[in-house]
Amino acid sequence: MQILATTTGPGFGLVLVVVAAVLLVAWVLKERHRRRLQAALARFVDRHEGWHRQAWPCGVQPQLLVGRFASMPRGDRRYGVEHAVGGPLELEVDGRPTTCQVACFQWFHEQRRRSRNGRGATSTTYERRRELVVLCQLPLHTHRSVSIGPESILGRIGLTRGGEQLESDAFNRRFRVEGRDRELVVRLLDAQLQELLVTAYTGRSIEFSDDLLALAGQPSHQDPSLTGVVRAYPAIVQDLTRLVRGIPHSFWRAMRPSDQDAMPPHDPYDNWPGTPDHAPPHARPDTPPGPLPGPPGHTPWER
Amino acid sequence: MELWVLVVLPVVVLLVLVIWSYNRFVAQLASIDATWANIEGELQRRHDLVPNLVATVQGYATHERGVLDQVTTARAKAIDAVRPDVPIDQQARAEDALTQGLTSLLAVTESYPQLRSDAAFRDLQRQLVETEDRIAAARRLYNLEVAAYERRRRAVPSNLVAGAVGFTARRMFEIRDPAAEHAPHVPR
Numbered sequence: 001m002q003i004l005a006t007t008t009g010p011g012f013g014l015v016l017v018v019v020a021a022v023l024l025v026a027w028v029l030k031e032r033h034r035r036r037l038q039a040a041l042a043r044f045v046d047r048h049e050g051w052h053r054q055a056w057p058c059g060v061q062p063q064l065l066v067g068r069f070a071s072m073p074r075g076d077r078r079y080g081v082e083h084a085v086g087g088p089l090e091l092e093v094d095g096r097p098t099t100c101q102v103a104c105f106q107w108f109h110e111q112r113r114r115s116r117n118g119r120g121a122t123s124t125t126y127e128r129r130r131e132l133v134v135l136c137q138l139p140l141h142t143h144r145s146v147s148i149g150p151e152s153i154l155g156r157i158g159l160t161r162g163g164e165q166l167e168s169d170a171f172n173r174r175f176r177v178e179g180r181d182r183e184l185v186v187r188l189l190d191a192q193l194q195e196l197l198v199t200a201y202t203g204r205s206i207e208f209s210d211d212l213l214a215l216a217g218q219p220s221h222q223d224p225s226l227t228g229v230v231r232a233y234p235a236i237v238q239d240l241t242r243l244v245r246g247i248p249h250s251f252w253r254a255m256r257p258s259d260q261d262a263m264p265p266h267d268p269y270d271n272w273p274g275t276p277d278h279a280p281p282h283a284r285p286d287t288p289p290g291p292l293p294g295p296p297g298h299t300p301w302e303r
Numbered sequence: 304m305e306l307w308v309l310v311v312l313p314v315v316v317l318l319v320l321v322i323w324s325y326n327r328f329v330a331q332l333a334s335i336d337a338t339w340a341n342i343e344g345e346l347q348r349r350h351d352l353v354p355n356l357v358a359t360v361q362g363y364a365t366h367e368r369g370v371l372d373q374v375t376t377a378r379a380k381a382i383d384a385v386r387p388d389v390p391i392d393q394q395a396r397a398e399d400a401l402t403q404g405l406t407s408l409l410a411v412t413e414s415y416p417q418l419r420s421d422a423a424f425r426d427l428q429r430q431l432v433e434t435e436d437r438i439a440a441a442r443r444l445y446n447l448e449v450a451a452y453e454r455r456r457r458a459v460p461s462n463l464v465a466g467a468v469g470f471t472a473r474r475m476f477e478i479r480d481p482a483a484e485h486a487p488h489v490p491r
Contacts, residue, residue: 165447165451166447167443167446167447167450182444183437183440183441183444186440186443186444186447187436187439187440249482249483249486250436250439250440250482253432253433253436253482253486254436
């Protein structure tokens with residue numbers, strides 16, 4: 001009776017009001033942040049001709065991205081794409097300006113965490129982890145995958161070195177390179193690209209999988225005129241441009257389609273990989289030119 | 304613990320380590336030989352391309368006898384250098400001479416627009432560049448294998464095994480990278 005009297009007294013009402021006020025303020029702040037983010041995304045999209053909000057980065061469903069790239073893990077419950085924007089971008093492929101489909105987004109996945117309290121009871125919570133990614137659809141198929149990611153702490157001090165070892169010790173200490181085709185790996189990672197990665201891409205991961213190139217990780221600088229995750233978008237687009245420009249010619253030559261299906265009648269190098277208006281031969285027919293279906297900017301998928 | 308265990312156990316552990324180290328050396332040498340065979344295969348492919356290239360150029364550039372002879376001679380020397388008794392450095396220099404000859408040959412073709420537009424010539428040039436790309440990649444793989452082997456051969460304690468068994472030094476294969484010189488110019 002005493003308890004009932006206490007909970008129904010004027011103090012309880014005050015607590016309710018405070019809780020409601022806190023919830024309201026939290027909702028207002030969240031909503032304001034969401035609106036700012038939407039505005040920032042719109043501003044960023046406006047800077048690039050032909051760019052738009054995307055549900056599927058480069059027209060690829062998240063189910064086809066998950067697990068294919070180390071930077072896009074499945075997690076233990078949900079995973080998906082947030083704040084995706086993209087469109088055509090002119091990149092220098094094999095020394096030629098080539099228009100590629102590019103998308104910037106945040107990949108999220110939920111990691112299970114189990115904790116035990118003092119009485120021995122376990123509780124499960126899910127922590128949402130996010131990774132900044134820029135995805136590029138290359139104008140050719142590599143047919144093989146190459147992954148360049150940060151080396152582990154033990155690897156950095158030289159105790160465990162996995163993957164392919166290259167000429168530069170500084171590179172080997174910072175990056176772990178995985179790829180079934182060793183020849184392709186050495187063609188890709190020439191001395192200049194090793195140097196570029198060491199100086200500008202340490203701590204980030206670069207992955208090739210068939211016709212997709214994913215660059216993940218935080219860039220070194222951000223655009224203060226934008227908000228939230230979008231602040232990093234201009235820098236990651238810039239980093240992608242620089243990275244693709246740094247890929248050696250011999251790598252592109254190795255990827256060139258065979259004579260039978262792609263050799264043009266006059267110059268074997270004239271029509272490849274393509275002028276800006278030259279659509280890649282493998283462009284997905286189901287990739288619509290405009291914004292893709294689905295909820296804008298957020299496509300969670302459950303296991 | 305009994306005394307014999309204290310004596311035998313370290314000996315067994317040491318023996319296992321020696322065997323493991325020896326087997327790794329053997330595996331590394333096998334890998335070096337495999338990558339070297341890969342280089343030789345690609346060099347052979349380049350040698351085979353040269354006569355066709357010379358014949359095609361000869362059809363258009365009849366006055367360039369000097370350059371054509373230089374390439375033919377360099378090819379003959381490069382083929383002659385592909386023998387087990389020829390030191391690797393000598394073979395590398397022979398390949399460099401062939402590269403230089405091919406560079407001169409391709410430079411000469413710049414003066415013959417009809418030749419440049421000949422489909423057979425363009426196809427041969429493309430094949431040459433692709434082969435040279437593969438040579439460059441194979442050479443780097445070989446040198447990486449040699450570098451890893453040499454690192455182990457000189458480092459403690461594996462140098463003790465290498466010294467005792469007599470694993471000898473291997474030389475790297477250093478040649479000019481011709482693919483960049485021989486690739487067709489890409490108009491910007």
